Amino acid sequence: MLYLKDLVYHPAATPSAILKSINLELGSQQMGVVIGPSGSGKSTLLEILAGLAKKTSGTILWREQELTPDHLQQLAGLVFQFPERHFCGSTLLEELRLGHPELSKDRIDQALEAVGLSHLSLHTSPRALSGGQQRRLALAVQLIRQPYLLLLDEPTAGLDWSMRRQLIHVLAKLKAEWSLLVVSHEPGELVSIADRCWTLNHGELQPVDPTTLVTKQAVIQS
Numbered sequence: 001m002l003y004l005k006d007l008v009y010h011p012a013a014t015p016s017a018i019l020k021s022i023n024l025e026l027g028s029q030q031m032g033v034v035i036g037p038s039g040s041g042k043s044t045l046l047e048i049l050a051g052l053a054k055k056t057s058g059t060i061l062w063r064e065q066e067l068t069p070d071h072l073q074q075l076a077g078l079v080f081q082f083p084e085r086h087f088c089g090s091t092l093l094e095e096l097r098l099g100h101p102e103l104s105k106d107r108i109d110q111a112l113e114a115v116g117l118s119h120l121s122l123h124t125s126p127r128a129l130s131g132g133q134q135r136r137l138a139l140a141v142q143l144i145r146q147p148y149l150l151l152l153d154e155p156t157a158g159l160d161w162s163m164r165r166q167l168i169h170v171l172a173k174l175k176a177e178w179s180l181l182v183v184s185h186e187p188g189e190l191v192s193i194a195d196r197c198w199t200l201n202h203g204e205l206q207p208v209d210p211t212t213l214v215t216k217q218a219v220i221q222s
C-alpha cells in the first residue's frame, strides 16, 4: 500500500510549489489514474515516486515504512512517456537484459508472457515491433525487475484504438499482481480499469470517483 502524506515539491527556482500538499493512497493490486493537463505536475509526481527527484517535504510510505529516493528506485518501475524512443538493445533479449545480464531465461519468459509478447523470438529487434508491442516491451523491461509499484507516464499516447485496447487488456491483467499508478492528460479507456482516480491541477490533487468519469467502454469485456 502506497501512502503520500502532504507531499510538496517546490524547487527554489519556482515562485510557487509544483506539487502542493499531495495526499494519496493506493492499495496493492489497484490501479490509480492521475488526470491533469500539460504542466500540472504529473511527470514530476512520477519522478519523485521513482526516486529520480527529491520531494521538498511530506512523507512517502509503503505500508508502514517511510521511503527514501534509494528505496523508491528499488521499489518502483517507471515507464516514461514514449519509452520506445529510449530502446538501446538490438534484440528483445538485449533490451530486457540491459543492466541485468544475470537475469534468467525464466524471468525473461515470465515478463514477456505478462505483457503478451511471449510468442516473439528473443532475437527480434525492438524496432521491428508495432507501436503497441513496443509499449508492452517497455512494460516488460520494468516488470523483469519485479517492482512493487509500476509507474506509467501517458502509456496510451500516440497509439491507435486497437493498440490502446491491447495495452488496456495487459494493464488490467497486471494489476492483479502489482500496484499501478498511471498519469495522463487524456485517460480515455484507462479510467474504465481504474480503482482510484484523481485530478491534478496546478499541483493540487483531488480525488474523483472513476465511475463518474467513464463512458465505460467495452474494451476490457471483449
Ligand SMILES: Nc1ncnc2c1ncn2[C@@H]1O[C@H](COP(=O)(O)OP(=O)(O)OP(=O)(O)O)[C@@H](O)[C@H]1O
Residues within 6 Å of the ligand: 011, 013, 014, 018, 036, 037, 038, 039, 040, 041, 042, 043, 044, 045, 185
Ligand atoms: N526542478 C524544476 N525546476 C523548475 N521547474 C520545474 C522543475 N520540475 C518541474 N518543473 C515545472 O513544473 C511544471 C510541471 O511539469 P510536469 O512535467 O510535471 O508536468 P506534466 O503535467 O507532466 O506536463 P506534460 O503532460 O506536458 O508532460 C512545468 O511547468 C515544469 O517546467
